[in-house]
Amino acid sequence: MKVELITKEDIAEILSFMKMQAATIAEQHKELLKLKDNRLMSVDEVVEYTGFSRTWVLEKKEEIGYAATGKDLRFYKEDIDAFFRGKFIQMKKK
Numbered sequence: 001m002k003v004e005l006i007t008k009e010d011i012a013e014i015l016s017f018m019k020m021q022a023a024t025i026a027e028q029h030k031e032l033l034k035l036k037d038n039r040l041m042s043v044d045e046v047v048e049y050t051g052f053s054r055t056w057v058l059e060k061k062e063e064i065g066y067a068a069t070g071k072d073l074r075f076y077k078e079d080i081d082a083f084f085r086g087k088f089i090q091m092k093k094k
Helices: 008-037 043-050 054-064 077-087
Strands: 067-069 072-076
Touching: 043 054, 043 072, 043 077, 054 072, 054 077, 072 077
Parallel strands: none
Antiparallel strands: 067 072
């Protein structure tokens, strides 16, 4: 059985490789989160996300913006967030 010693240079090279892999994984994770945030949501998912009723979502669909495929309505999460940002009123401190 042959035993090889690992040098400091070998360890540095391994650590460098691991850091590059970690950075790549972090970037891919960030991209996946963007894709998830930009996905289309059903009416039920919007109800769950906002806490508002199904009736409210259907009443506000024109203001929020939606896509329709047959009877199915779909909303971009990004559009829902933008709708609420537009409705947000910041209280001024006295």
